[in-house]
Amino acid sequence: MPADVLSELEAEKAARRQREAQRSAQVAAVIKAEVQSLGSKREVYRSLGSVRLPHARTNRTLRRRAHMRVKVLYFARAREATGSTEESAEIENGTTAKALLETLVRRFPKLQEIRSCLVLAINQEYADGSAVLKEGDEVALIPPISGG
Amino acid sequence: MAGIQSDPSAVDTRSSASKFDPQNDFVNVTSEALSLDAAYKAVHSTAAGAITTFSGITRDNFDGKKVVRLEYEAYAPMAIAKLKDICSEIRSKWDVCKIAIFHRTGVVDVGEPSVIIAVSSVHRASGLEAARFGIDELKATVPIWKKELYESGDLWKENSEFKPKAASGD
Numbered sequence: 001m002p003a004d005v006l007s008e009l010e011a012e013k014a015a016r017r018q019r020e021a022q023r024s025a026q027v028a029a030v031i032k033a034e035v036q037s038l039g040s041k042r043e044v045y046r047s048l049g050s051v052r053l054p055h056a057r058t059n060r061t062l063r064r065r066a067h068m069r070v071k072v073l074y075f076a077r078a079r080e081a082t083g084s085t086e087e088s089a090e091i092e093n094g095t096t097a098k099a100l101l102e103t104l105v106r107r108f109p110k111l112q113e114i115r116s117c118l119v120l121a122i123n124q125e126y127a128d129g130s131a132v133l134k135e136g137d138e139v140a141l142i143p144p145i146s147g148g
Numbered sequence: 149m150a151g152i153q154s155d156p157s158a159v160d161t162r163s164s165a166s167k168f169d170p171q172n173d174f175v176n177v178t179s180e181a182l183s184l185d186a187a188y189k190a191v192h193s194t195a196a197g198a199i200t201t202f203s204g205i206t207r208d209n210f211d212g213k214k215v216v217r218l219e220y221e222a223y224a225p226m227a228i229a230k231l232k233d234i235c236s237e238i239r240s241k242w243d244v245c246k247i248a249i250f251h252r253t254g255v256v257d258v259g260e261p262s263v264i265i266a267v268s269s270v271h272r273a274s275g276l277e278a279a280r281f282g283i284d285e286l287k288a289t290v291p292i293w294k295k296e297l298y299e300s301g302d303l304w305k306e307n308s309e310f311k312p313k314a315a316s317g318d
Contacts, residue, residue, distance in 0.1 A: 076221055076293035077304050119312045121291070124226035126312035140223055140291070144306035147220070147227075147251060147292030148204050148263050148283055 005132075009094050067092055068135040072104065078118065078141040081110035097122060097139060098129030104141070117144050167236040172246040175231035177222050177292070179254040187266035191246035196268035200275035202283050204263040206256050213298045220253045220262060223291040227251070230290045234282055238267070241281065242274035249282060251292055262294070284309060 073086045082104075091100055097120045105111045111118075120127050121140040133139065174190045184203060191199060206218045235247045245268040256262045265282045269275035288309040296303050 073223065075223055075291070076295070079221075117306075121223070121226060124223075124229055140226070142223070142291055142312075143293065143304065145287075145289075145291055145310050146294040146305035146307050147222075147290045148287040148307070 070137045073140040077143040082108045097131045167239040168232040173235040174248040176250045177227050182261045182264050187248045187264045190248040191266045191268040193245045196245040198272040198275045199268045200279040202265040202279045203261040206258050208258045216297045218256045219295045221293045222253045234285045238278045242278045244269045
């Protein structure tokens with residue numbers, strides 16, 4: 001199921017990129033034609049007034065939505081492995097909890113020793129690795145517990 | 149009295165449909181020393197014919213090694229939430245009057261209590277069963293960790309009861 005969702009997301013992304021590329025090419029062609037007729041790009045933009053070129057706006061929108069921040073908490077052996085209790089991580093939209101963990105294991109090789117027994121919690125609930133993270137989520141790396 | 153009040157910084161903002169009863173259920177995760185007397189008084193009720201208490205004490209030995217002390221660490225907000233869930237589950241299974249579950253964090257010397265559970269009930273059966281369930285479920289679900297320090301070396305303990313609802317990595 002997760003693989004299907006991921007490939008669906010990837011397909012949507014690719015389709016969206018293709019549409020934007022086509023749009024950019026069309027706008028570029030229009031500008032080129034106008035430049036040839038008006039003599040300079042400056043004249044073209046003046047004639048367009050305050051209208052923002054659509055591809056530029058879309059690119060800015062895409063850049064704003066491309067990444068998000070989550071809070072990562074480390075406890076017990078995970079804390080010792082990373083030397084940190086918490087940090088803010090910037091991740092791409094659509095990142096799963098498992099993908100984030102893989103990134104952290106690459107950054108902190110000592111996490112690999114406990115990787116197989118780590119459980120994740122998202123916003124203080126135990127979570128499946130396939131859970132997709134959202135902006136502002138609190139993700140905790142939870143080694144085997146030993147309260148009581 | 150120290151340890152009675154719920155941690156004010158760990159407000160549970162989830163659904164109010166939980167059976168946790170803030171008037172009669174007391175949970176806390178604190179670095180202060182635990183008091184059995186405080187737990188007893190927290191759950192005392194003239195409607196109850198029985199008060200059951202459980203204390204988890206730091207032992208002086210493990211696997212032939214001498215334990216110098218224990219150090220506890222907690223994911224406090226989630227631990228408080230899970231302790232409240234345990235109270236809800238107790239209330240859904242047994243008829244009890246009041247519940248108190250207190251866990252200590254930081255350094256706990258040998259012989260000191262690291263966890264105290266107290267349950268008052270009209271009759272003893274439900275109190276005894278609820279207290280038993282409480283400690284079993286705490287060991288299985290509450291994000292608290294214990295490190296044992298020996299004369300030479302230390303070890304992060306792992307509860308065999310640990311069974312989160314979902315495991316990562318699948």
